[in-house]
Amino acid sequence: MSAIRRKRLGIVGLALTVATAAISLPHVATAAGGDKPDAGASDAGAGDAGASDAGKAAGPLPEGHPGVGELPPGHPSVGEGAEADPHDHGANPHGANPHGEARRGNSGFFEPPPDTAVEDQALPPGTMVFTIKDAEDRPIPNATAIIGILKSSVAQGDKRERREVTTDAEGSARLDGLAVGAGTSYRVTTQRGLGTYATQPFALSDKAGKRVVLHAYEATDDVNNALVGKQAFVFVSLREGVLRVEHLFNVFNIGKVAWVPGKGAAQVNLPEGYEAFRIPDGMTDVRFVDEAGKGPWLSGTIAPGRHEASFSYQIPLEGKDRQTFRVELPPRVGEVRIFSEANKTMGLQVAGFPEAQRQTGRDGRKVMVTMRQAMQGERGIRALDVTITGLPVPSITxxxxxxxxxxxxxxxxxxxxxxxxxxxxxxxxxxxxxxxxxxxxxxxxxxxxxxxxxxxxxxxxxxxxxxxxxxxxxxxxxxxxxxxxxxxxxxxxxxxxxxxxxxxxxxxxxx
Structure with missing residues (x-):
């Protein structure tokens, strides 16, 4: 089996494991069969999801998480999970697919076809031919698309243009005479029902034109009508006078229907008094939006595949040697892995989770790790009560x-x-x-x-x-x-x- 094949099977298995725990559908686990990965993704509940599994479960980190060489100080090694690296985009010539990786395993579940943007020597430079297709890879005729054009130069800065184009009976449209070179990037966007779908930005070379394929799916705003599950990562570190908390979510959709959460439908209720909320910059349309006084909520179109979203904030220290904070999670979180910076005195306790184990990160720093999956029938992990112990309490700050x-x-x-x-x-x-x-x-x-x-x-x-x-x-x-x-x-x-x-x-x- 090729490395790309094994990696894709690992991603599929992870998605099925998370979705199984979050959605609580027995037939999902049965269909997953032998494709289920081994990196901490057992069917065990809170009682036997031991810390040894948590230690090697850091492999499938969300895309957008710092690279292995840029992990936060003390972050655990990705270790054995590297073979199932979700960052590897395999043979997709367009690179990252904004709607998730195509599933190639024998899972028995829907495997979304990849969106692509590839050069075609039969097309002259400056030409783009794009096709809008549905979940079954069939063209969608008379679909309206927006071509976003971004021209960047040092002298004139950024200039944006938009062109509206309608596909023909074959679901395709052709544009000629477009600018070539790295200074101009293009993005094709279309809407279908509630959902909005877009390619990653791409450029046209001076050697040949490109053929672009974008898939648009049926969509719902009711999570109960979509096969969606989430995997959550939490990393807590100590800063001067505050605890810095980072949340990273993998969102898996293993069905044919996209999910478009309405405002507040996928809310994260953060600890009281949180501050310095930050969302990292990125090209993804799936992201968290902060609402003052209420906390962030997930927005965008969760198309079939895998998506990532993250944010961070700070919690002021109370001046005590231990501090507890509570986070209420959005629906359908099937697995949570929590990491905490550790020194000689600091420790990590999470209500309902196994005892945290001390691990050593690749940078040599210590970190506490614990994880658990939602039990069958639990329908997702809804809240985290996290306690950091052994905090420094200097007599005079x-x-x-x-x-x-x-x-x-x-x-x-x-x-x-x-x-x-x-x-x-x-x-x-x-x-x-x-x-x-x-x-x-x-x-x-x-x-x-x-x-x-x-x-x-x-x-x-x-x-x-x-x-x-x-x-x-x-x-x-x-x-x-x-x-x-x-x-x-x-x-x-x-x-x-x-x-x-x-x-x-x-x-x-x-x-």
């Missing part, structure tokens, strides 16, 4: 140290005021205030750097910046008081110097 410095500056200012009333302003008071001001300016620099790196969310950044500005204004006001006190002291000294001494007046009078 940098912000407490800053408050101490500000308190010292305030005491110095108060002492300055008292000394002014007594006619003396020590130089130490002014030096303390200047030192506190320099420390605040240094904190401003550190705060800006942390904000640009994404280590601090916009809300935390705003609060800290406002506090620092207020503290700086107070210190500047105290410095002005010190200057005024010193000026007053010098004025008094000059006045006393000009005033005649009482002894001198007495001597003059007796003479």
């Amino acid at each position: 940098r912000w407490i140290a800053l408050l101490v410095a500000l308190s010292a500056a305030g005491l110095a200012a108060a002492y300055t005021i008292r000394q002014r009333a007594e006619g003396a302003v020590p130089d130490e008071a002014k030096d303390d205030l200047i030192e506190a001001r320099e420390a605040l300016l240094g904190e401003f620099v550190a705060l800006e750097k942390a904000h640009k790196k994404g280590d601090i969310g916009p809300k935390t950044y705003g609060r800290l910046k406002a506090a620092l500005l207020d503290a700086l204004a107070r210190i500047e006001a105290r410095l002005d008081e010190v200057k005024a006190a010193r000026a007053e002291m010098r004025r008094r000294e000059r006045g006393e110097a000009r005033r005649p001494r009482p002894e001198a007046r007495g001597e003059g009078g007796s003479a």
